[in-house]
Amino acid sequence: MEIEEDIYANVEEVCVKGCDDLAAGYETLHQSQQAGTRLKHGNQNCQPYKLATVSLGMLCVLLLTSVISLSVLYDGGYNQLSRTLSLLTTNHTKEKKELQTSYGNLTKEKDQLERERNQLQISYNSLSKDIDQLQMRYNTMTKEKDQLQRTFSEQEKKMTEELGCCPDGWRRLGSSCYYLSTESKTWSESRADCIRGGADLVIINSREEQVFLNQLGKYMHFWIVLTDSEKEGIWKWVDGTTAATTTTTTTFWSSGEPNNADGEEDCVVFNRFSDLSRHWAIIQNWNDQPCTVNTQWVCESTPNVS
Template sequence: MDIAEDIYTNIEEVSFKGWDDLTAGYATLHMGPQDGTRLKSGNENSQPSRLATLSLGLLCVLLLATVISLSVHYHKKHNQLSRLQISYNNLTEQEQKYQNTVSEQENKISEMQILFNNLTDENHKLQNKISKKECCFQDWRSFLSGCYYLSLVGKTWSESREDCKDRGADLVIINSREEQVFLNQLGNNLHYWIGLTDSEKEGTWRWVDGTTPPTPQFWRQGEPNNAHEDENCVVFNSFTNSLGNIWSWNDQPCSLKTNWVCEYTLTSS
């Protein structure tokens, strides 16, 4: 190789080396600080990036699980609320029915109260009439101005009179033939106490109101006879004689237990 070729070759090597150096210098001059950091730490940051990605994945899984759990919890609560709403609606319906029933019962009670008040008023009026003896008691029979009660059991003369007094009356006093006939119609083949006695004085007959002598008198034939020496009270013997035999009284021991007739007199209203 001659001297000229050798010089040319050296120049060419120097030229290319210089160009490479210039290119490298230019790149170095225009490279920022972060570019340098990435070049130095690229391999060093690859491990934290993977950890960050894994953590982000785990966080997503946790969030998904939380969302699913909340969704299940919400549906349970929603079902519970639905059942509670149904129960509430049923209770409301039952309460309405109960209120309707209570209203109906209150209306019935009000009607019954009105009826009771009316009956009470009627009873008071009736009691006033009875206390004034303007009408006969229940189960009593009326004749002219009197009311009469025939007992269904037997007691002594004194017990019978006490019963009559408890009823606001006394043993019957017979003042007329018509009354004698009426008493005979109370029943057939009966005998009952009347308000006539000679207990205070033998042979002196008095009605329970103290009047004497009794007028008129309807003694049976041969009566009074004091057959047992203690026949001081009088019984009435009913008769069925079509001939109109009204003589039916006879004296008996006052301890005899038989039926009796009570009487009270009506007053004008």
């Protein structure tokens, strides 16, 4: 009985320590005198701990399986993240290249704009100089104009003092006064009206006078004192001088004139039209007409006419 109690005591002691201390218990049992008996009964009573060991092994297998599964999942996620990172890296590289290209283009455009701005600045500076020069020329010409105006006024005043004034309603050019009628009459009646006032129909003997008369009004037709009534084709002023139909003397016939249409055009009409862009309408505007036509007339006299 004492031997069994010792065995059970030793077995309980070994079992309490656990299967992990089985080797130490085994060594203790060998040191006892009843080693064989104790070992036999110890192995029988350690069956529950073997079951626990098996359970722990299975738990370890489950844990290992779980770890492997998690590792597989981790590898899948890692691969997905790697692909995503690779795609992002590719996109980033592409966008970076596009941005670099855009930046290069913008830099070129900026340089081009700066060159154009510099060119415009140069042009602006040049224009500013030209404007300054034009302004100086304008100021100079204004001064010259004012001086000429003063000189003209002084000469006109002197001429008026020396030659007298033109009557009211008459206009002066040089040493002559001119009057444009408001009525219309035949050539003979018109000349008679001028003579009654101490004048005569106008004689045109210079380009300056032709231009001056052309500025008296628009759409007007008036008699001048030129006729070939004495001899056909020989045009004479009333002072006896001859006005040839060629350019060798001062004449301003319209194109194709004089033509003596119907054989009755022996007097000359000055035609004033509005189209000043046509050179002939300003200068070349004489036309032979029948002397019986009614139209306006221009009288010419010297300033001392009363």
